[in-house]
Amino acid sequence: MTVDLSWIAVVKGLVLLLAANGAPVLTSVLADARTAMPIDGGFRLGDGRPLFGAAKTWRGLFAALAATALVAYGLGYGASTGLWFAAWAMAGDLLASFCKRRLGREEGSHLRGLDTPLESLLPLVSVKSQLGIGWFEIAFLVGVFYLIESWSSPLLYKWHLRKHP
Template sequence: MTDTELCLICIGRTVILLLAANGAPVLARHWLKDRFSLPVDMGLTLGDGRALFGYRKTWRGIIVSVITTSLVATVLGMPALDGALFGLAAMSGDLLASFIKRRQGYAESSRVRSIDTIPESVMPALVLHAQLDLNVADILAVALTFFLIDVLLSPVLYRLNIKNRPY
């Protein structure tokens, strides 16, 4: 396979892991409300007067993401450690997106689709590209697919009262 041929199975597996990594914290927040929601940045405010990440980025979310992604990876026939690394990389991308949005002056929970989906989908795909058998075209397809799923799924989750906002 070349760098331009797509591996649909590889893309599908990666998107499933992304949905697990990013969906688990949303479901945990829905079910647990504010219980165990210790902010990653511990309320730290930087010199610009804005939070480092914000109160919505919690240790609970990271832990739930890593555990869930580990379990899903094993179901997909991958090592649990690869799943944990995937979840950690996805959450690192999510934290990077929050950091960028805070620096640009966006409020907590504001939606900037490109910033919200690209780091959290591309980072784990890059980190585990060999384990997931992804090439450059696959990674781009993963990012686009995750973006489109986010656009389509967010309003549904809002209507089901799982998300607080329709985006």
């Protein structure tokens, strides 16, 4: 029986996506709220809205970097690949938050077609050669991650792990 190596890479890519995007959420539940220092320092732009918002914290950023580096190392990619992956996932998350604040959306709100694609597409493209995946696998992973996010978000809210469904 032969195993298509691209499917193994796809599963590993999904695990990295879950680590990078799940670590900040898990950390916000487990850590003391006093350690949640916003990345934007409370800065507001001329429109009166926050740059990113209070939910985007240094604690979450560092949690994503550390967790994804450990997971990537465990998957055989090396910690540097995990750091790079997490950095791009968090950049996508911050970009989505920036856009949502400009559109007047509340912190924690989801904007279908903006949040999940940015948080998954940017990191996958950034390490596609290290993961050994192509554009088809990236498109597949973005879609699967979108479905997982759509399915899990209401559950995380119900279980009080998220502030908004």
